[in-house]
Amino acid sequence: MRAPTSTPELLDLVRKSGIYAPQQLDDRLKGVPNLPADANQSAAVLVQQGMLTRFQAKLLLTGRYRGFKLGSYILREQIGQGGMGAVYLAEHATLQRKVALKVLPPVAKDGNARLNVERFLREARSVAALDHPNIVRIHDVGQQGEVHYLVMEYVDGQSLEDMLKKGGPIPASRAVEFIAQAAAGLQHAHEKKFIHRDIKPANLMLAKDGTVKLLDLGLARSSSDERDKLTEKMDEGAIVGTADFISPEQALNHPSIDIRSDIYSLGATFFALVTGTPPFAGNTTQKLMQHQMKDAPSLTTIDRTFPPELGKVVAKMLQKKPEKRFQSPAEVIQAVAAWLPNAGAQRMVVSLSGTDLAHSAEMQSTLSEIATGATNRLGTRRLAGPRAERPWKLYAGIGTAVAVVAVAAGWFAFGGSGGDKNPVVAATAATNAGAKPAPLPVVPTPTSDTTKTPPAPTPATANKVVQRFDAAEIKPFHLVLKKTTRLEGESPKLPPSWRCEVYEKDSIGEFRATEVDGRKVFAIGCKEGKSSSQLVYSTGKSLEAGHTYEVRVDFKLDAAVKGKVQSQTVGDWQVIRNTELKGTGWQTAFNRFVAPAGEVQLTFGSGTVAPSKFLYVHTIEVVDLGVTTDAKPAEPKPPAPRPSADLTPGDTALSIDFAGREALQYTVQNRKPSADPDKVLPAGVSGHCWKAESIAEFRLGDAAGKPAFGVTNLNDAISAQIQVNLSELAPDKLIEGKKFRLKIEYRTMNDAEGNLFVRRQKNDYKPFGGAKFVGTNGEWKTVTVDFTTPADAMDMVAENTTVGEGNSLSVAKIELIELK
Template sequence: MSAHSTAAEFLDLVHKSGIHAPGKLEAALRELDDLPDDPNRAAVMLVKNGLLTQFQAKLLLAGKFRGFRFGPYVIRSPLGRGGMGAVYLGEHETLNRPAAIKVLSASDANRRVAVERFQREARAAAALDHPNIVRIFDVGQQGDVYYLAMEYVDGQTLEQIVRTSGALSCSRAMEYVAQAAAGLQHAYEKGFVHRDIKPDNLMLTRDGTVKILDMGLARSSADADKVTEMLDSGAVVGTADFIAPEQAMSAAVDIRADIYSLGATFFALLTGKPPFTGTTAQKLLQHQVKPAPSLSGIDKTFPPGLAEVVAKTLAKRPEDRYQTPAHLIAALTPWLNPTGKLVAGLSSTGPDGRESAMEAVTAIVTGASSTTSMASKRPQIGLAPERSGARPLGRKGKLAVAATVGVLLIAGLVAAFAGGRGESPVTGAGNAKANKPQAPAASVPAPTPAPAPAPQAEPTSSHRVAVGQYEVELDAAGIKTLQVRGQEFVRNLTVYRGAYYYDGSRNAALQFPTFTQQSPTVFLGESPAASVRYEFFADRMALTVTNKQAGDGMFFIIFNGKAIQAVSNDAGEWAGPLVKRDWPNTMWFAGRAKLKVTGGTLLRGAWTDLDDTCQVWQLSLPAGAIRTVTLEPGETTAAEAAQVAKVATNPTASLEPSRGPMGLTAPLDWQVFQRTSRTNGWVGVTGRAPVGADRVEVKLEGQPLEGVLSTEWRQVPMNAQERTFDARVSAPAGGWYKVTVRALSNNQVLAEEAVPKVGVGEVFVGAGQSNSTNYGAEPTRLKSDLVSSFDGTKWQLANDPQPGTHDRSVSGSFWPAFGDALAERYKVPIGLAVTGHGPSSTAEWRPGSELFNWTTKRMKQLGSDGFRAVLWHQGESDSALTADQYATSLTAVIDGSRKAIERPVPWFVAQVSYLGPNRPKAEGVRAGQKRLWDTGIALEGPDTDALTGDNRDQDGKGVHFSPKGLRAHGRAWADKVTTYLDTVLAAP
């Protein structure tokens, strides 16, 4: 209901509000069509044309025109409340720069204390300039209202992220804590203690930077007017979940109190809850007398060394903690993820304006004495070298940390940790050539052989894992033995291992100084140069290799040429075991055993300077790269055994490709092809015929949706010179069909291959965040056998967890219920390709990003017309965005995908913003999602925010879905998609 009767009255109030400079509104109105006389419709037009925000229009229509301007800043929308007052999104009138405007109004209780603390926050923020601390732009007073204009941070607090998506991974939590510690180090150098570090005061920006918020409780050692003592005398300041013991007793505190609070924050990020629970009084008491729970005790797979770091930050006595944030950063360095980033940004001066941060941190880490070091300036908090429980850093580790933390970057330049974070100023690219192995390469000249290295001592502890058809022995230097069905596939040659990371400095296998068994089937080897995570499953092994160096890195497998008889690639080419080939994916054959290896770079051939019976398989890794190698054991088929016998007659030459008797690459078993109408579609048939073939034919058998399927053989076009075929064979909607392909010569069958289950139906790509992947409470199973999933390589029945997700999540999803509902309605096979990633914002899906490329790659694999639509379920991570921001960001993703596959593929966008029963809807995001429907950019998906109560996990308190909710979620998606499909399929 408007407080105005005409648009003229409404415009008069807009003028009075000061939202627009004099003359600007009139000029803009002249560019518009006639403004409606109704004030509500006039407001809608102004909002649509960007002259007002919805927030501004709502207040103006209610007759409120004051409080829209503070100095040069115009208030655009509310952001929330901070510890000292309300916070709004504002914009500088002339600079067009967004700002967060914190406002302290006259109605705030305890006015004098509030004003003093508000002014103290302004002074503290003004004294600090660091990429990990929110910067201040301006401070002022307008009448009896005080305001503070600060850097607008587009993102979410860590508390919001944990509440939405649960506990963080070790790598993410460590990265965020290290960035916060860098900001606290700067504050410490300037003489400030924050006193309220907690997840809600750490904001993660859209570019991955952590910023410290809310300096309202910060105190300065240089507080000449004694404001701190006057305001805090006898009071407990801070937050009960994260407060240091000495702070809870209202004692004097220093930077070590912030380190304790950061440790409690670290604990909460890793576990999803603070270290102590209970009433406020109980929490305060536990912080003083009760040891924090051990992370290793909570999770047996948690790295013990890292658990010690967290425990030390939570020591009861300040002198037993890390003495500065820089000490904490140094302790975290061995575990930091090389794919993350640390905003170094350490200030160039200490609190007295004289000492260099680089000198100070170097002295801290190396323990060197210096008359200009922080140790000499602040002896009261013990900046001497760490003792009592510190994780010792070797000489290399100390130098790496010192060099890394000491890098002086300004305005948020990104630095990486040596021994753990991308490019390192210590192990520079200048050493890259020296790090090449002394063995001939397939495509580059062999380097000059180095003298044979001295044998190294074997690691003292080895582990044996026997799963399914294979058995492995491994230790801190790599895999020593790998047997499949009793056949040994790898070799050890003095200092070279069966499978190992190459140590270029010693021309040997890298022995990891930290090698831990995280579970019965998971092992992790780590060093400053690299890490390898070994995971053993019933049907495969997965080796995740990380190169932490600034130069190139390499991982090798030494295959046992004495036992292995042949090798083939995924194009169907065959060769003897010792050839040089640029084959990334290979299959190795030894007797009746085989081993499929995915994710390599090349085969070097025999390593003749060591042993001419060993094949060198190589994986090359650029600086900072992470790659996963998959090894899948199996049993050789009769057709493969015949091919191996052929290779034995000419082991140095590649035989003709053959992925079976026909070299068939499509269709795949359980594959679904997108139909072109309700009753018609096609099946893709590709491969290479054997030598001598003059014709290729295909036959389909099975039950179509309507009518009877012809079982006659149909000829497939073939390239006579290369004997390749790649065709679309028309087929009625339906399935599962048995598809048989044969090659003939003079009407005689040379080879034949059958694929038992192929469908022609509906195919969908899934994308978005956790509720689009496998984050549900329990895995869901299909009721129908007409639904299959594609992971980019193979198709399979679509029981949870869905394969192919970027986050590799492993619990439940709505996809089986969705597929069941469509299969029941349309009686055709349903294909799914789920590509989403847990907590992720639209910014992380922008064109060119890893998530965007992951999804568009899947689209290209299916073919631009090989799927019906994209189903997008995301919004929780963007709950702080406005409608404009969300719609603009997702539009870029949608447009980018259409450009990538050169087709205006339909996107369904759900209404998604639920963050729990206390925050069931984020209206900005919901409005942005609806705007995409209204503008025709996307089709309408379900309103999943409506699925509350027992549809959610954790007894209705969680963000993800319970088993009941997963079923309801799948039906909700099916309802929206069937409405669209019924229209599309009814078209002539």
């Protein structure tokens, strides 16, 4: 296989690969003008155009062209690798349906060949026999030559193992939901007489919608399938499973293991999720011995804030003798139900709808209690313990509407057609007739020595987490920031409505996503000037006026550092409640307030000026405690006098759009454009790359119904910019000392982000005003920057800071508005 050196050689490999049908490639190439002569450059353009994926281009550039097509499926990306083969994201050539293709590579003609193929086919039979929302589904099984493959449901998400590697231990409330969903899938498998035999975080996939799915049933075994009994004999003498999570009886290769072995592995997985490591350490032999002879460490000993009763549940799952464990996955769900978070409860309705358990009399009774509000769920991460146990109370706290909708959708088989025979309908009718639900108990929350819990209100609705910030979900970055200006480093990709801020003019703040004490944290610090570094959350209109909200912050401070959590109104900027942060060690702070009739802003800041000293935030939750007996919505206050910087927009000094212009597309490489953009672009507007090694594409044309100028980075050397020479276009308006607002209408595709800044052209091009382009996923949005005109000439720069297939930034309109 010779690597292609020219574009014709590359295209010849694409034709041979089967990625495109005959003539289809030529038809697609008609819309791609001016391919470079070099194969590498052409591959970058084809990737940007969506004609090749990066995975395909990388292999083609090495000369490989075989294996891109299996049956009717085209391989797009490799998404996994395991002992039973590789897993690829593939697409049906005709239906364009995305699937996961698990491929068993060709095997040598030896004694293991039959066993490997039989295990592979056993997985196909196992998955085909199961149909449950928490188990990955199979579409087809095929063979091409000596290559066997499975066509399975594609799950867009990440495994819990990847989640642990990226973010460290998972909060207990989330881990409970993950384990409960996995147990629901295992319950369905148990009812179909299957045992998984390899439960571990790597085989639990978390989809983007929050659903957990069991993967990799290559070791699953059916007690009713003679073919699986034959394969079991072929496995004889070999320990199957994973040493970190294997049950004692499975490690001894016991001939009669059952679902309780999976429960042990699920308990070891639960332990790993909340601690970040499996129960036992050492080499493989040492781990297997410890599973036999040593009790797993107590979770409450490892973390004194871990709920003791929940710790007992995990300990019971990890009992050495199967008869001392829970006897079915359903019993595991029953035991952890008290700790299911609000969002997780609704997903558990769907999960348990796929089991025979959903049709039991006990479940109908449970749904009846839910409909009347007689059960409650504990919603915080650190809890004192569950409510008193009642048989089969699996759906603690799911609302009446969810239960009724579930019945209407046919999820549960209630006897008869009359409303009086349906316990959910009957219970709902009783509630409408005036029956009062049981009062919800107040949940005690642990406190530290320095952070006290305010008196608990009497809520009329259950606790509900309305916003959650998790540092484990923030990619690593380091940012040094001055007021409205990024000085150095990468800007963080924060959840919507969250931002980094430095509000004092001469202050320099520092922000990091890093790791402390084995936890992923968001660090807030101040390097110079008056302390004003803070993480900000703007609630918008998401809070209900008159409801009591509690902000719960898991945090740690460096020595001698203090901090604060503050809730304040927006507009008159009145402080509602200020909570001081001080002390050492990990703590939980609480900021409780009654929401006014208007937007609220929450700030989390470091109160100390010292280089490399930080406030570390692990998680933040905003919890709706409901309407309290003594709470009333805050009366709107008259607006405070407007600061001098907050000026009224006046005349438009400059307006640029891209309507009525000829379509344009060109690539910049080695700082040279492949076409002459000056003939088409408006005067003073240009697109370029300031790094010689950068490759980027610029486009002028329609974007979601609007004429726009856009940019996409084609390689990792990011430096592409859209530049507007403001001083050239409005010299008579931009007088030194006058204040202006720059307003940009823009959109991004996929997860693209970018920076907008105004800079001097004669001062090392340092910016003096700026903002971020946040990801809009194809929607048009507006961003503004206010600035005071300097004495130097100045320009505006819009840059796309993201590289990747389809990640683009487009600008539709640029306005410069004078402020009065």
